[in-house]
Amino acid sequence: MEKNTQTKGFSRANHVGITVKDLEKSIQFYEALTGIKISNRDEIGGKRMAQVQGLKDTRIRYANLHLDNLNMDILEYVIPEAEKASYRNNQISAMHLCFEVDDMEAALKRLKEIEVEPEGEPIVFQEEDGLKSGFGTAVVYFRDPDGTNLELIAPQGPFKRKG
Known part of the structure; x- marks a missing residue:
């Protein structure tokens, strides 16, 4: 399938930014969750950035975490x-970050180890869920220390990315 040249560059994401209350606490959380150490920690600000x-003025303490396919900016204003x-996930303009995992049971064990409780019990999509495909995909939602909506997915069928 040929890409439309008008949208060239919009077919991949570079990063997601998450604003947090306490940068150090959030670094600990996301490093424990992902098993990846931050790659950079710095501060940025001033009138041009604002x-x-x-904004009128800004100063932001931040850290960068490089996942395999997406960078995360953890930002403390x-x-x-x-x-x-x-x-809540059903509110307009709400967003969530979804982590793709191969083994949902192992991922749930990791959540428990870092004392994170899922929002509800994980589910595995079945025919009665109203989907036409994607059966076997497992999902669960949880939150970071500041209440950011997060999800785990063990994708199957059309939920699984190619390549």
Whole structure:
């Protein structure tokens, strides 16, 4: 299938940014969750950075975590001070980050080891769930220390990426 040249560059994602209350606590959480150490820790800010975000001024402490297929920016806003937001998955503009795993049982064991409770019991998609395909795909939702919506998926069928 040939890609439309008007959308060239929009076929892959570079990173996801997650705003957190406490950078150190979140680094510990995401390193424990993924088993990957952060690659960089720094601070950025000033009027130019603020302008691109629609702010008057900003200072951001951050860390970068490189997953196999996506980078994560973990961001602690110092100026302006971050405001708490809380989204349920069914709310408009809510987003979540989904981690792909090969073994759901092993992933659930890892969550338990780092004292993270899933939002509910994991499910495995079956025909009665209303899907036309993807049977055997396992999913579960959970949250990071700041309440960010996260998901685990052990994909099958059309949920499984090619290549």
